[in-house]
Amino acid sequence: MGDPIMKGKAVPHMIGLFPLGMMSLFFLAPLAFMVVVSFYERDPLGFYKVAFVWDNYSKFFSSFYYVISLRSLWSASLGAVIVVLLAFPAMYIIVDMSRRWQLFWVILLLSLMCLSEVIIGFAWLILFSENSGIPKFLGWAGLWEDPRSLSPSFGAMMVGYVTLGFSLVALMFLPQLARRDRSIEEAALTLGTPPMRVFSKVILPNFKAGLISALVTMFVYFLGVFVMPTMLGRPQDWNMTVIITDKAVGDANMPLGAALSVVMLIFTLIIIGSLAYASRTREQGERS
């Protein structure tokens, strides 16, 4: 009697081997190689020497690289929060529109996703420049006496982040929001709860899991952006991705680049892990 069940289980297990194999080939193997390289010794004239040294990691703590990594964590989390705060209510409004308008917005969001980072960066660069775009317009309208270029700046970079992430997050929320059980909100409304309170006390808690996963997705995505910080940000805003590229490709310092990547990876894992843990314990607390 046990046999047929065991056989029945073997097939899904076999299917499971496929993603595992793909993961190992395309993700785990390069990752493992990166960890290995991060212990190699830097050869200032050439490339690297095969060795086992901690120099690359000690460099992270002895120089201001940790300042840069704190900065990238800050800008990535800020960007993620802004994007989610904007995209969630926007999608909430869109799903209640007529079918035609819904379609319009969804197509618009999808086409925004087709634009490459470089094109978005260039578009904002022109819009933020002193001689054309927003400052020029504000000067012409008499709203700004001495119009100056708005980029490079932290704000310009954040605008770039939001443009990049907005459509992605909005579309992540689309199925959840469209299929939600509206009777709960209706019940709250008929019981006399003001709409804003319904949003904060009923809708938001209902979508907590979705919101957190959107936050985490955006956070990880923004940690890895390269074009926005270099095009729209000042050197003070450059994130770890930029520095890693500079070190690994620019200075041909692969071991340091690898070590910095490993450190960033650990940071990211800790943050995602603690977020997931926090949301789980809170859920359990609420249930008991």
Place this chain on the structure above:
Amino acid sequence: MNSVKTLAIAAGLATAMVSNSSAEEITVSAWGGFFEETLKSAIYPGFTEETGIEVRSIAQPADQAWLTQLTNAARAKKAPADLSLVADEVFIRGQSIGLWANLDAADIPNTATLLDGFTKESEDGALNAVGALTWFTTFVTNTDAAPDAPTSWADLWTRDWDGKLGLTSNSNSGLIEATALTFFDGYDTMETREGLEQIIAKIAELKPQVQLWYRDEGQFQQSLEAGELAGGLYYHDVTMLSAADGRPVTSTFPQEGGILGDAYWIVPRDSKNIDAAEQFINYMIRPDIQAKLARNLGVAPVAKRETMDLTDEEFAAISTTGNAIRTQTAIHLREGDWLSDKYLEMISR
């Protein structure tokens, strides 16, 4: 009628294939953009005409990234190009790990017309690289935003630039050398880390005036032409070409000198076409071709002044008889990681 046409096309194709198989082809890489396009359209066809060797021109990325690619390719015993144009620093770094092929000096007789120091040999005396061109980095300004041309590098510090300067984020741009010569004891100050720190602190004084620390040259050029930036450090040749196009920009050699950079032709170790590559180098350094490069690209020649037919006026537009600031490549290589970290820390704090 139709069959005649088909026959003609077939015959044409056949001849093309025959001539292709008999002709050699070499792949030549150079810095991308206008530079590589001009070489491809104005310089290489003459070489093909004379030798029958086709040139496949490819654009290479910025220096260090290209060195990384060359190194990786060499590990796989491949050469991404038969010839490459590389800056001084890339040449030295590549040479130290044996990336370059040894060339036969006898096959490149035109080296006799070169200025001193433009043939580079390995430790055992084999020819590893031949000078290709030199270029100047100068003080460039937008003539609308800054009508008075600067006279000294000190003008970067003393004038009010309205927060519209553009400087490169790269520590190896020559700004360190220019600062050392303008405010300190010249290159000697660069010999010690204390000296370098003083120079970097001096450059840090510019930070409030700098709007753009550029990584991408195109972005600087565009911003300067648009008047978004009032001035900064940039290539003399590109600026003069864009001024000739009617843009409100100009390039000035400060009294301390323009920053001179030099580039070399190298052949990657694993290239299969070394003979053709030597013919190519011999062609590129010939005085008349050097003059042609100067006229078309605005770069400064590596051939001796008297061997070329450039008029005094033409020569003055691309080069200078005055001082030249030389990038101290040896120091940049010696202090490499330390210096680039210090510089990065200064600009991004």
